[in-house]
Amino acid sequence: MSAAGLTGSFSKSIVSSGESQYWHAMSSPHRIALLFNANKVYDRQVIAGIGQYLKSTRVEWDLFMEEDFRCRTLGIRHWRGDGIIADFDDPTVAETLADVPIPVVAVGGSYADASHYPPKTPYVATDNTKLVRLAYDHLIEQGLQRFAFYGLPPTPGNRWAQEREDAFCRMIATDKLEGVVYRGSSTSAGGWGRAQEDMAEWVRSLPKPIGIIAVTDARARQLLQSCVVADIPVPEQIAVVGIDNDPIAQLLCRIALTSVTQGAEDMGHSAAQLLHKMLHGHIAPDTRIIVPPLGINVQASSLHEPMKSPHVMRAKHYIRQYACLGIKVEQVADYVGISRTLLEEHFKRELKQTVHQTILEYKLETARSMLADTDIPLADVAVRSGFTSLQYMYAVFRREFNCTPRQFAEKARSQERAMH
Structure with missing residues (x-):
């Protein structure tokens, strides 16, 4: 050029x-x-x-x-x-x-x-039907039987959004399953407060558990924010899939977003x-x-895990949002509204691990994801993953994986190259 x-x-x-x-x-x-x-x-x-x-x-x-x-x-x-x-x-x-x-x-x-x-x-x-099909089939694979679609208000410039909504409706009708469509409001600074309140009210009203396909990652991010406002656990009660696999949306989401990658x-x-x-x-x-779409990037937002204990469900919802901010077990128990001892009993019964181990899992998951990007300094990975220091992150990796963070990343890249 x-x-x-x-x-x-x-x-x-x-x-x-x-x-x-x-x-x-x-x-x-x-x-x-x-x-x-x-x-x-x-x-x-x-x-x-x-x-x-x-x-x-x-x-x-x-x-x-x-x-x-x-x-x-x-x-x-x-x-x-x-x-x-x-x-x-x-x-x-x-x-x-x-x-x-x-x-x-x-x-x-x-x-x-x-x-x-x-x-x-x-x-x-771009194949709008196949984009929605990939998201829909993924939610079915998570064991869900209720579904919703979060679209856009119809305008001449949103014809593609209407096509995706129509594709969702056809799939639901063919499978004779429950389906709900919500278009919400157009995004604007002046009306955002009211729009978010309306969306929070909508997610509260939905039958649960339910899987929701958002027409774009931008709408999926709004949906995740509304679930936080409405205090509804994701993905235990609402599993979310977006479309675009937009890295900016991922950075701005507290909960890692599952998204379909367009070709x-x-x-x-x-x-x-x-x-x-x-x-x-x-x-x-x-x-x-x-x-056709390239595939689906599966993250935490859609990995529906049916749980018996509502206390564990609420605790995991809180941990998923704040694990990397250095939260302690006592803070999780306060959020759930029960004693630390009782919460630990629920975790051991349902997850076969402690609350601390669950927090650590999310921190390690975040660190492993960031290590895939070689441009991010290891010290930044440690801080953004919620570890108190780089040395502590090294110690945890040696204990959990018998290698350093850098060795873990190099091993993961070698395995990926071998697969291709």
């Missing part, structure tokens, strides 16, 4: 006919516009897939991307470029590009009704390949590529 093509203003790309001829005489790369909202993890992954295609094929394109995504359609109809790859989930983008005279590849969500795809435009889609980079790769072929006249205008 040429650095000269990365510009933040369409005015630099709008040229006179004479200037355009001069440009083509002096430069061979095609000029391609990428119309995406780079504030979203999904869009960034699609863009990354486009970049991977260019690197793997050595195709040279001068790429235009708007610095402010809100302005991405301004002037585009007058742009004298060679091709466009665009997010057609945004109806404004789809309408603006409906009759532009240069090759366009659309990227967006899949539709159960094929007539909803844009006519005469090659289209690369967004594969979508970007396919879109770039389609446009490359279109630029040379080798692709049909009604081509459609539906990209």
Whole structure:
């Protein structure tokens, strides 16, 4: 990619006919516009897939991307470029590009009704039905029999969300199971307090235990927050699965979030390949590529564990949120509302371990997850996992795993490489 093509203003790309001829005489790369909202993890992954295609094929394109995504359609109809790859989930983008005279590849969500795809435009889609299917099947595997879907209020820009909601409803109807849909409110600072209260009231009203599929990780994070507000144990009473596998959402969740990973980079790769072929006249205008999800990243939020003791359930809910903040057994007992001795009896009867051992398990689980990222210093791993010092974390790892944290991480990476 040429650095000269990365510009933040369409005015630099709008040229006179004479200037355009001069440009083509002096430069061979095609000029391609990428119309995406780079504030979203999904869009960034699609863009990354486009970049991977260019690197793997050595195709040279001068790429235009708007610095402010809100302005991405301004002037585009007058742009004298060679091709466009665009997010057609945004109806404004789809309408603006409906009759532009240069090759366009659309990227967006899949539709159960094929007539909803844009006519005469090659289209690369994430498979909305399979995204929901992966989440739904995972919750069924956890032994759950009640299900809910947390979506978005319908708007022209949320057609993909409606498709996922419809897919959920079809699955529930086919299996003759209980299903509930909740759309909530659009996210805004002014209305967030009321929206969270409404959501907390909704989760309190649900029959339990229940598995909930959130339309995105952002909505899943809101749902987990509402479960904390409503004092409802996750995943013992409500198991949650999101969609996107967004690392930012993971960082902001107190409870590690299970999430379906979209094949967004594969979508970007396919879109770039389609446009490359279109630029040379080798692709049909009604081509459609539906990209399945890559898999599901299973974390604590969906691992439903039916428990007999409500005291253990409440205690684990508290531990899951605060284990890495250095909590003591007495604080857990205070939260549950019983004596430490009685709580220990419940733990030994149901989990065959002490409260302290359960707290330590969560701290070690957090540390092991962080050790997978070699960019995180070991001292930070220790602090963020709730250990009082790096030396103490070393001592615990030697006692529990007979190795140092660094050796544990290296062994885990070696095993992962062997599997692939």
